[in-house]
Each structure stands twice: as structure tokens, then as C-alpha cells.
Amino acid sequence: MSSFLVCYGTGEGQTARIADRIVDALGERGHDATAVDADEVPTDLDVGDYDAVLVGSSIHAGKHQSEVVDFVTANREALAERPTAFFQVSMSSATEEGAAQAAGYVEEFLEDTGWHPDRIAQFGGALRFSEFGFLKRLLVRQVVKRSMPDVDTSEDVEFTDWQAVDDFANDVAAFVEGRLGVAAPDGGASGADGQSE
Structure with a gap:
């Protein structure tokens, strides 16, 4: 069994849901995984106490959460000493047309932090229109209608591919198991069903 830290920054909750899903998938492989919001990192948290670290951040107005950038920058040396992974959540990743922009966000984050996961x-990500204030809801709906005309903006919409999240978690786990020379306690099987909770 290996220990995993999943540190994430979330704007409206979708990145937190993804981090929890990753923790579940790692747990199903028999590993000990803990999710921590970068905005609420305990003062006594030591990255060195974990065998591997995953960091996740959403994109809002073209930027990652500053708390995530600060976490990675402050812990860059410890991160370099263990297996690591980065996951980004954005509306750009919801469409093929946005793929290049999403990749650019990743490159900018890695350049800004000097980290090499x-x-x-x-x-x-997701659009939770029901949770937006009137003005934000109006603005986001206008943007979505231009960029994603097929999306129904009268209800909340989720663009996260949960099977891809499970596959990523299992890929990271397999990489860590290989790098640390440990087998998954249950043989590496994953029971994740790819369904949103």
C-alpha cells in the first residue's frame, strides 16, 4: 500500500468532486489516499509524509487557483523527490476546439511553478447555472450559447468524463506502484464504474 496526497483547488466544486473520485479509485486499488483543499491546507501537512502527490486545479478567467500555485511552488523540492501528477479542470477541455487553449493553461502553470509532474x-468541468447569481448566470449563458450552441443552458450541465478520471487515477496508481516497486494490495483491480455520484 502506498500513501497518496491529492491536493486540489476548486472554484465551484467540480474539481473537489474529481479529487474525491480519484481518492476513491486509489482506495479501490488498496492505497491510502487523502484529499486536501489547497485553500485549507493544515499547517502541519508535510508532503514528505506521502509516497506520491497529485495536484489538481480548475481554471477561472484563464487562471489557476493562486493557492494551488503557491502550494506547488512552496513544495517543489519535495514534489521532485516522489511520483507526482497534475490534473486540470476547465471548460476548454470540454470541447475539441478548446483543447489547445487548455493545453496552454497547463504549460503556463508548469512554467510558473517550475514543476515537472x-x-x-x-x-x-461543469456549469451549475442554478448556483450562479443572476448576472453571472446571464453572462455565462451568453458565452456558452456562442461557444457551445448545442448545450442546454436552462439546466446545470456536467462535462466531466468520469471514466477518464478513473482511468487517470488507475494510470497514476500503476505508475507509482511500478516506480516504488510495490504491488497494489488487491492486485490492481478497480471497481470504479464511471458513474457520477
């Missing part, structure tokens, strides 16, 4: 993934 072993694995990288990009996931589509």
Missing part, C-alpha cells in the same frame, strides 16, 4: 490530465 510525471502524469498530466485535463478534464471538462
Whole structure:
């Protein structure tokens, strides 16, 4: 069994849901995984206490959460000493047309932090119109109608591919198991069903 830290930054909750899903998938492989919001990192948290670290951040107005950037920058040396992975959540990743923009966000994050994770993934986010204030809801609907005309903006929409999240978690776990020379306690099987919870 290996220990995993999943540190994430979330704007409206979707990245937190993805981090929890990754923790579940790692747990199903028999590993000990803990999710921590970068905005609420305990003062006594030591990256060195974990065998591997995953970091996730959403994109808002073209930027990653500053808390995530600060976490990675402050822990860059410890991250370099263990297997790591980065996952990004954005609306750009929800469409093929946005793929290049999403990749650019990743490159900018890695350049800004000087970090070189072993694995990288990009996931589509969600639009929770029901949770937006009137003005934000109006603005986001206008943007979505221009960029994603087929999307029904009268209800909340989720673009996260949960099977891709499970596959990423299992890929990272297999990489860590190989790098650390440990087998998954249950033989590496994953029971994740790819369904949103």
C-alpha cells in the first residue's frame, strides 16, 4: 500500500468532486489516499509524509487557483523527490476546439511553478447555472450559447468524463506502484464504474 496526497483547488466544486473520485479509485486499488483543499491546507501537512502527490486545479478567467500555485511552488523540492501528477479542470477541455487553449493553461502553470509532474490530465468541468447569481448566470449563458450552441443552458450541465478520471487515477496508481516497486494490495483491480455520484 502506498500513501497518496491529492491536493486540489476548486472554484465551484467540480474539481473537489474529481479529487474525491480519484481518492476513491486509489482506495479501490488498496492505497491510502487523502484529499486536501489547497485553500485549507493544515499547517502541519508535510508532503514528505506521502509516497506520491497529485495536484489538481480548475481554471477561472484563464487562471489557476493562486493557492494551488503557491502550494506547488512552496513544495517543489519535495514534489521532485516522489511520483507526482497534475490534473486540470476547465471548460476548454470540454470541447475539441478548446483543447489547445487548455493545453496552454497547463504549460503556463508548469512554467510558473517550475514543476515537472510525471502524469498530466485535463478534464471538462461543469456549469451549475442554478448556483450562479443572476448576472453571472446571464453572462455565462451568453458565452456558452456562442461557444457551445448545442448545450442546454436552462439546466446545470456536467462535462466531466468520469471514466477518464478513473482511468487517470488507475494510470497514476500503476505508475507509482511500478516506480516504488510495490504491488497494489488487491492486485490492481478497480471497481470504479464511471458513474457520477
